[in-house]
Amino acid sequence: MSPYELFATITACLAVIVSLITWNGQRKLQREANDLQRATSKLAEKQLELLLKEERGKSIARLSLNLVRDGKNYKFCLTNIGEAEALNAEIRLILQRQDDNPIISSEYSEKFPAKKIMPGSSVTLIAAIHLGSPSAYNAVLSWSNPDGSRIEEEAYVTL
Known part of the structure; x- marks a missing residue:
């Protein structure tokens, strides 16, 4: 194997390693974004529930x-x-x-x-x-x- 082929193979391996590290980081970021989206969704559900409860409270005597x-x-x-x-x-x-x-x-x-x-x-x-x-x-x-x-x-x- 010539030195150029060896250099190209090492460069390709380094590129694969960098791609895997980047892909792993992106996966973590996507997981965090999904968790944040779930939390936002739960918050919206709670707000809707509170609004409905408040609306029902306006039509109820105590x-x-x-x-x-x-x-x-x-x-x-x-x-x-x-x-x-x-x-x-x-x-x-x-x-x-x-x-x-x-x-x-x-x-x-x-x-x-x-x-x-x-x-x-x-x-x-x-x-x-x-x-x-x-x-x-x-x-x-x-x-x-x-x-x-x-x-x-x-x-x-x-x-």
């Missing part, structure tokens, strides 16, 4: 029940903390004994079911609390959303 002091007396305050109106809202206290019921039935029948509670609005009921009354109540709040879905949620209120 009710909160509090027992607030009004001078010397107490009142149950049912408040719509959601972004949609609550329809046909009701309160049902879960009691150990019916004698512990602090809600005045005549007032309850006048106000409930509340036909429509707008966002940020409240409905109050006088709580006939006496010394023998429990200091906390479990309640079930139920209402309908504007889309027609019926929600029941448990609440816990304390003095």
Whole structure:
């Protein structure tokens, strides 16, 4: 083999080695680009999910029940903390004994079911609390959303 052929063979081998190193580097870069693209895709899915959840949240009412002091007396305050109106809202206290019921039935029948509670609005009921009354109540709040879905949620209120 002549020196020129040997030189050409060595040069060709060096070119192959350089090509393999470059190809390996490109493969790593492509893998990183694919990982970045997957991460971007997951982020876009999460953003879409959050937007859909926010959009659903705008069409859903959320009710909160509090027992607030009004001078010397107490009142149950049912408040719509959601972004949609609550329809046909009701309160049902879960009691150990019916004698512990602090809600005045005549007032309850006048106000409930509340036909429509707008966002940020409240409905109050006088709580006939006496010394023998429990200091906390479990309640079930139920209402309908504007889309027609019926929600029941448990609440816990304390003095």
